Amino acid sequence: MRQGGCQCGGVRYECADTPLKLIVCHCAECRKQSASAFGMTYQVPKTAFRLTRGAPRFWTRASQHGATIVCAFCPECGSRVWHASSRTPDCINVKAGSLDEPMDISGAMHIWTDRCLPGVVIPPGALQFAQQPV
Numbered sequence: 732m733r734q735g736g737c738q739c740g741g742v743r744y745e746c747a748d749t750p751l752k753l754i755v756c757h758c759a760e761c762r763k764q765s766a767s768a769f770g771m772t773y774q775v776p777k778t779a780f781r782l783t784r785g786a787p788r789f790w791t792r793a794s795q796h797g798a799t800i801v802c803a804f805c806p807e808c809g810s811r812v813w814h815a816s817s818r819t820p821d822c823i824n825v826k827a828g829s830l831d832e833p834m835d836i837s838g839a840m841h842i843w844t845d846r847c848l849p850g851v852v853i854p855p856g857a858l859q860f861a862q863q864p865v
Contacts, residue, residue: 732838734783737805737812738836742787744812746825747779753827755836757851758843760794762803764811768848771827771836780813780823787812794818794864840864 736743754772762771787803799817803822804810811824827834841853846854853859 733832735812735825736784737808737829738742739810741785741807742785742794742803742805742812744825744864745781745783745800746773746823747775750774751776751822752824753834753836753839755839755841755853756843757841757847758795759790759846761843765826767830768851771834771839772823773827773834774819774837775825777815777823780825784827787846792820794832794863811843 732745733748734743734745735774744779750773752772752774754774756770762768764770785805785821788806790803790804792800794816800814801844802814803812805812805837810829811826812829813823838857841862842864843862844853844859847853
């Protein structure tokens with residue numbers, strides 16, 4: 732199992748050691764959410780995720796493709812910790828930066844690469860999609 736949580740430690744979780752998918756997303760929403768050049772998602776089955784401390788707050792938004800995204804964040808520090816999408820109801824999309832141990836993202840899938848910021852280098856051979864894969 733892997734452990735992770737928010738910046739202040741008020742919300743903690745554990746999840747599967749290996750993700751179903753590791754995604755680097757270059758869309759505008761993920762850039763805003765992460766306040767960085769891209770967002771990272773560590774997708775696990777819902778059954779392989781367990782909240783171990785705290786009570787997150789939730790915010791819901793619609794995606795560009797009509798999915799409902801329910802976002803969990805710490806009510807104290809505001810860090811986004813995970814989200815769930817109506818497109819993948821059996822999965823939890825952990826924000827990879829919230830994991831205690833850093834991820835090797837060299838094999839990650841990159842999505843919304845048509846919105847990738849200048850200067851961001853995608854590793855050669857990485858699976859890429861110009862927009863949201865279907």
